[in-house]
Amino acid sequence: MAAENSQAQSLTRNVQHVVLGNLRFQTWYQSIYPEDLVSKDTDTLYVCRWCFRYSCDIQTHASHTRLCPHRTTPPGTKVYDHAGYSVWEVDGADHKLFGQNLSLFAKLFLDHKSVFFDVVSFLYYILVFTNPNSAGNDPNETYHILGFFSKEKLSWDANNLACILVFPPYQHKQLGKLLMGISYKISGWERDSSLIGGPEKPLSEMGSRSYSRFWEERIARHLLLHPSSDGSQAGAGATAAQLEEPKAQKPTSNKGRRKHSYKLMTVQEISRATGMLTEDVITALRGFGVVEPATPSKTRKGTQSDPNESKANPVVIRRSKVLEWTKTHNVSIRDPVREEGFLLSQSEPATDRELEIPGSDDE
Numbered sequence: 001m002a003a004e005n006s007q008a009q010s011l012t013r014n015v016q017h018v019v020l021g022n023l024r025f026q027t028w029y030q031s032i033y034p035e036d037l038v039s040k041d042t043d044t045l046y047v048c049r050w051c052f053r054y055s056c057d058i059q060t061h062a063s064h065t066r067l068c069p070h071r072t073t074p075p076g077t078k079v080y081d082h083a084g085y086s087v088w089e090v091d092g093a094d095h096k097l098f099g100q101n102l103s104l105f106a107k108l109f110l111d112h113k114s115v116f117f118d119v120v121s122f123l124y125y126i127l128v129f130t131n132p133n134s135a136g137n138d139p140n141e142t143y144h145i146l147g148f149f150s151k152e153k154l155s156w157d158a159n160n161l162a163c164i165l166v167f168p169p170y171q172h173k174q175l176g177k178l179l180m181g182i183s184y185k186i187s188g189w190e191r192d193s194s195l196i197g198g199p200e201k202p203l204s205e206m207g208s209r210s211y212s213r214f215w216e217e218r219i220a221r222h223l224l225l226h227p228s229s230d231g232s233q234a235g236a237g238a239t240a241a242q243l244e245e246p247k248a249q250k251p252t253s254n255k256g257r258r259k260h261s262y263k264l265m266t267v268q269e270i271s272r273a274t275g276m277l278t279e280d281v282i283t284a285l286r287g288f289g290v291v292e293p294a295t296p297s298k299t300r301k302g303t304q305s306d307p308n309e310s311k312a313n314p315v316v317i318r319r320s321k322v323l324e325w326t327k328t329h330n331v332s333i334r335d336p337v338r339e340e341g342f343l344l345s346q347s348e349p350a351t352d353r354e355l356e357i358p359g360s361d362d363e
């Protein structure tokens with residue numbers, strides 16, 4: 001992958017603009033389109049918004065879009081559908097050309113060192129918007145692909161996402177977070193805790209910013225929506241988190257004094273509850289700005305003299321502070337990824353479906 005891409009490391013953007021459907025916008029990075037088809041000084045490249053076939057010639061593009069085999073339905077299988085937004089799983093082995101053309105298009109907006117020519121080993125999850133109000137009125141208004149993420153079918157590191165992109169005209173609408181949330185859900189960690197994972201690393205600068213925020217929101221929702229098991233509810237005082245130490249702690253509360261009720265939890269417990277890697281939980285807690293050092297009396301109470309405790313580094317997270325954080329950051333407590341949006345066919349983790357052993361002679 002890397003070798004092929006390194007040949008394509010041109011210093012200048014050789015495609016200046018793309019037309020996707022009826023939208024024209026600038027590219028961000030150099031393209032890796034084959035030079036015999038897309039010359040080095042292309043001002044406008046026409047890309048089919050349904051299958052990502054490309055052409056420098058507007059007539060060729062126009063005749064294709066009239067006949068595009070995907071103009072009414074996206075390829076693959078729908079795995080999620082809620083409020084006009086759906087996600088379709090496209091197997092790169094079944095839709096090789098689609099995977100290649102999508103990757104070529106995505107590269108215009110990604111500065112990744114590796115773009116995946118090896119589409120057979122990947123699943124693509126495309127984010128589709130169907131406007132319920134325009135259905136049937138205009139034959140060109142079928143559906144829009146707004147972005148996607150890819151995922152290796154077999155990831156030794158349990159990566160739940162390889163590459164993510166919301167196309168520029170659709171950015172800043174929280175759609176990246178929707179895709180990230182769906183990538184966690186699809187990874188199947190709720191069924192099998194060995195599948196706890198995260199995005200492939202290292203992350204780009206933009207990826208790192210987006211994920212930090214996504215993780216903070218994910219943990220904020222977890223802390224607010226899942227009250228401690230001792231019966232104290234959201235808003236009932238403080239939640240304590242004991243960090244760094246894997247030893248389980250018994251939830252404790254001071255009966256009759258709700259404002260002091262708290263729950264001790266470890267980073268590992270948050271990790272298991274959210275499907276996030278412990279390192280990502282720590283990144284989020286650090287970035288959060290709601291973590292306070294714990295006073296010894298608060299964290300020791302009820303935990304007895306655990307020999308490991310002295311090495312622990314307990315902190316306190318107050319629900320009220322988390323709630324305040326969600327307000328100042330304009331974060332909805334309700335997860336944008338809706339449980340009811342997942343379709344029944346999406347019941348098995350992708351890793352169970354088709355395992356390709358790296359090095360097998362596919363392409």
Ligand SMILES: [Zn+2]
Nearest residue numbers: 048050051068
């Ligand atoms: Zn097409």
